[in-house]
Amino acid sequence: MTIGEWYAQRAGQRLGSCGGGSQNIGQCQQLVQLYALEVLGVPGCPAFPVPYARLMMGTRTDYFTTVPNTPSGVPPYGSIVVFNGRVGGGYGHTGVAIEGSDTNVVRIIQQNDPMGSGASIKIYNYNNVMGWLVPKSQAVQPQGDNDVIINDNNNFARANKTHLQIRGRALDRGTFNAFVGKGWLTFIEALSDDQEANDHEAAATLGAVARRDNWQQQIYTLQDQNKVLQGQVDSLAKQVKELQAQIGTQTDDTKLLNGFGEILTKLIIRLGLKGEQK
Known part of the structure; x- marks a missing residue:
């Protein structure tokens, strides 16, 4: 049985559980006693053998993990929330955590708040919350409520x-x-x-x-092609440098030959002139 199915059957009723006695029907603790038995399958009559709600903290460690209240804590869906003696006339209060709880408020199925009322859903702040009892194994977790996020x-x-x-x-x-x-x-x-x-x-x-489209392989192919092209560019650059060196050498040789030519021309002219004077 899921929590939703259980609550649909019990909503508005003043609940009691085995071992509670007729005088305790409608007390907040009786609701969670019945929930533990009918939904979680926790054995015992009653499941929590304590007289007051606030005394439930730390009990039934064979089936529950006790988690103290902290500023960042949120009771998991289906866990049993326990309030201290500052509420409930010193007896405390308790209920079953359901969806809608967060770090600011806790939303529970409870009874007897207001006094004499049957099972209902109510929202509380954490001022007087001592902590909560979390079912230990999946076998006793509420079944069929996987649409709700649990803090685990x-x-x-x-x-x-x-x-x-x-x-x-x-x-x-x-x-x-x-x-x-x-x-x-x-x-x-x-x-x-x-x-x-x-x-x-x-x-x-x-x-x-x-x-x-295998972009990774395309990138590898382009990288390989780029390497080939870069090699060709480097080869051409080398050839250009060699040609520039050759041009520089040819220029120096040309200047030298031109210098010799000018000297020879002058000598010829001078020799020619001397011949004419004779």
């Missing part, structure tokens, strides 16, 4: 993978905690409705085209 490592891993797929980066614990107790659909919608998600989708689309 498995759900964080799933949320992180979803975050990577939609946003393209890892999920931090602070963001995850803000969605604990809420539905997976709410989480996915929040991740999708963001420019970062749009940018990641565009990049992923481009990446798909790159893989399909």
Whole structure:
């Protein structure tokens, strides 16, 4: 039986459980006693053998892990929330955590608040919350409620993978905690409705085209072609330098020959003139 199915059957009723006695019907503790038995399958009559709600903390360690309240803590869906003696006339209060809880408020199924009322859903702040009792094994977890995010490592891993797929980066614990107790659909919608998600989708689309058209191999081919062309350019540059050197040498030789020619011309002229004088 899921929590939703159980609550649908019990809503509005003043609940009691085995071992509670008729005088305790409608007390807050009787609701969680019955929940532990009918939904989680926790044995015992009653499941929590204590007289007051506030005394439930630290009990039934065979089936529950006791988690103290902290500023960043959020009770997992289906855990049992325990309030201290500042409420309930010194007896405390208790209820079953459901979706909608976060670091500011806790949303629970409870009874006897207001006094004499039957099973209902109510939201509280954490001022008087001592902590919560988390079912230890999957065998006693509420079944069929996988649409709700629970504060455990498995759900964080799933949320992180979803975050990577939609946003393209890892999920931090602070963001995850803000969605604990809420539905997976709410989480996915929040991740999708963001420019970062749009940018990641565009990049992923481009990446798909790159893989399909084998851009990586095309880049390698172009790099190889560039190496060949660069070799040809280097070879041509070398030839140009050699030609420039040859031109420089030819220029010096030409100047030398021209100098000899001028000297010979002058000698011939002088010799010719001397011949005419004789």
